[in-house]
Amino acid sequence: MRVPLVDLAAQGAEIVDQVAPAVREAILRGAFVGGPAVTRFEQAYADYAGVRHCVGVANGTDALELALRAVDVEAGDEVVLPANTFIATAEAVSRIGAVPVPVDVDPEHLLIDPAAAEAAVTDRTSAIVPVHLYGQTAPVAELVRLADRVGVAVVEDAAQAQGASRAGRRAGTWGTASGTSFYPGKNLGAAGDAGAVLTDDAEVARRVRTIADHGSPRKYVHEVVGFNSRLDALQALVLSAKLARLEEWNERRRAAADRYDRLLAGVEEVRPPRRHPDNTDVWHLYVVQVEDRDRVLAALQAAGVGAAVHYPTPVHLSPAYEHLGHRAGAFPVAEAAAARILSLPIYPHITADQQQHVVETLVGAVAGSRTMAAQGP
Numbered sequence: 001m002r003v004p005l006v007d008l009a010a011q012g013a014e015i016v017d018q019v020a021p022a023v024r025e026a027i028l029r030g031a032f033v034g035g036p037a038v039t040r041f042e043q044a045y046a047d048y049a050g051v052r053h054c055v056g057v058a059n060g061t062d063a064l065e066l067a068l069r070a071v072d073v074e075a076g077d078e079v080v081l082p083a084n085t086f087i088a089t090a091e092a093v094s095r096i097g098a099v100p101v102p103v104d105v106d107p108e109h110l111l112i113d114p115a116a117a118e119a120a121v122t123d124r125t126s127a128i129v130p131v132h133l134y135g136q137t138a139p140v141a142e143l144v145r146l147a148d149r150v151g152v153a154v155v156e157d158a159a160q161a162q163g164a165s166r167a168g169r170r171a172g173t174w175g176t177a178s179g180t181s182f183y184p185g186k187n188l189g190a191a192g193d194a195g196a197v198l199t200d201d202a203e204v205a206r207r208v209r210t211i212a213d214h215g216s217p218r219k220y221v222h223e224v225v226g227f228n229s230r231l232d233a234l235q236a237l238v239l240s241a242k243l244a245r246l247e248e249w250n251e252r253r254r255a256a257a258d259r260y261d262r263l264l265a266g267v268e269e270v271r272p273p274r275r276h277p278d279n280t281d282v283w284h285l286y287v288v289q290v291e292d293r294d295r296v297l298a299a300l301q302a303a304g305v306g307a308a309v310h311y312p313t314p315v316h317l318s319p320a321y322e323h324l325g326h327r328a329g330a331f332p333v334a335e336a337a338a339a340r341i342l343s344l345p346i347y348p349h350i351t352a353d354q355q356q357h358v359v360e361t362l363v364g365a366v367a368g369s370r371t372m373a374a375q376g377p
């Protein structure tokens with residue numbers, strides 16, 4: 001049996017018949033960039049998230065960069081973010097010429113640690129970027145309080161958290177703005193690259209739209225130096241169709257996570273992901289921790305299980321960020337986790353048999369590492 005890390009074909013099969021006529025009509029009408037399909041999706045996603053404005057853009061990295069620019073992050077500013085995240089969180093900061101300031105994560109959830117964020121704030125800090133990693137919502141209330149106290153913005157990275165909430169409020173609606181990604185593998189994925197900025201602030205939304213459209217609020221009026229990052233109509237059609245299924249798909253992810261929890265109960269060598277009591281998680285990833293991770297990963301992959309690691313190298317130890325000058329040991333929780341984390345396949349259409357197979361293979365692999373440890377080198 002083969003179990004992929006994600007199964008996009010099964011999602012596509014649910015929506016293709018509904019989307020095909022609309023795509024045909026858009027092609028025949030010649031409406032490709034912006035237009036009514038984009039406006040409809042933006043409104044629908046804003047309503048779903050519970051926020052006033054959604055601005056569709058080309059991808060999630062652009063969404064973060066645009067959100068940061070719109071809250072006045074400038075070249076030379078410092079932006080605090082977790083060391084355990086996808087590199088794009090830091091790239092969005094770097095592209096502005098601002099400096100990513102990684103901080104450690106909490107050992108339970110591997111999310112940005114508010115105390116570490118507070119300790120990293122200086123008079124050059126202009127924003128804090130909590131990342132809602134793996135489909136969990138980061139401790140945003142604490143970070144918004146901190147940010148208000150020290151006078152900086154909160155821009156959330158909600159790329160892995162479409163539909164997630166904390167204390168009943170959606171991830172991506174706590175800060176001044178948030179960026180999200182509709183990369184195909186995200187919980188809400190397009191048929192290609194796409195992303196969005198969410199905000200309650202009309203001026204922030206206006207700025208994002210302007211910067212993302214060549215700095216142009218009206219045709220051939222260029223207020224600021226911008227760039228091109230817009231949402232395509234064809235992507236908006238796909239996203240609207242998938243958005244209508246997102247709640248159900250996230251519910252199925254939760255059921256799959258519950259099943260993994262049950263199957264792994266009592267397997268001492270595997271530490272299952274923790275759940276924060278205030279959170280409704282959407283399980284973008286189901287991340288366990290094991291000893292001897294690389295060997296366990298190789299065993300899973302050899303058995304046809306598409307396990308992976310998110311992410312093997314914390315931001316500060318990536319070659320791209322060597323120039324920041326952080327040494328190994330700087331962020332011990334993130335670094336220790338990076339050696340132990342293992343993402344098991346999870347997606348709305350995963351079957352009980354597939355999960356059983358994943359866990360049986362995993363249990364066999366960790367038993368192997370226990371035997372090896374007992375035998376010594």
Ligand SMILES: *Cc1c(COP(=O)(O)O)cnc(C)c1O
Nearest residue numbers: 059060061086088089159181183
């Ligand atoms: C996917 C992702 C991004 C970037 O989104 P793209 O659409 O690939 O540019 C940023 N942050 C996190 C945490 C992500 O998972």
